Amino acid sequence: AAGVIQSPRHLIKEKRETATLKCYPIPRHDTVYWYQQGPGQDPQFLISFYEKMQSDKGSIPDRFSAQQFSDYHSELNMSSLELGDSALYFCASSLGTGAYSNQPQHFGDGTRLSIL
Amino acid sequence: DAKTTQPNSMESNEEEPVHLPCNHSTISGTDYIHWYRQLPSQGPEYVIHGLTSNVNNRMASLAIAEDRKSSTLILHRATLRDAAVYYCILSNTGKLIFGQGTTLQVKP
Helix, strand or coil, X not given: CCCCEXXXXXXXXXXXCCEEEEEECCCXXXXXXXXXXXXXXXXXXXXXXXXXXXXXXXXCCCCEEEEECCCXXXXXXXXXXXXXXXXXXXXXXXXXCCCCCCCCCEECXXXXXXXX | CCCCECCCEEEEECCCCEEEEEECCCCCCCCEEEEEEXXXXXXXXXXXXXXXXXXXXXXXXEEECCCCCEEEEEECCCCHHHCXXXXXXXXXXXXXXXXXCEEEEEEC
């Protein structure tokens, strides 16, 4: 079965650069979530989208923005990168039943972002 | 967001059942109880979720206390591949707030 696809798998950037992470949800899934997992830490919720509208927001820095497109894929844009942004970034998708869905989330393999 | 309390770590022998406890005394009436696990170097993986009644699926069973202030994830026969961090999460909005989790070690 098709899974959540994230690209790139690995990304190396320098401080103050920008980065764009992409997430392609499971077909027919209309809800996308983004999570950040720092080294040795638990995943932390950043932001979510349902039917192309932002549905919830967590501890996402103002330097980050995200959107969901008409084909339901999502992109996380990160600017003015800092050393502390080095982390694994996971995207998850689910079949929404509304803006607040409790359906299972299916996670991608993540993008490992390293800031030099 | 209501908090959950889980033991830091647990050990199990291969092919034996494992009961992973979770306390959530401040759970609200609309909170679902979700369990996810994360294997080393992988993204979190959905295990099971429920609201009030016990739930079973191909991976595990979820036993929910009558007052909903605690729950137990049951792996019926642990395998080495079940070694992971198991997260018990309460949510009624979809977003998952990961806490500390329980690191499960499975011994051959």
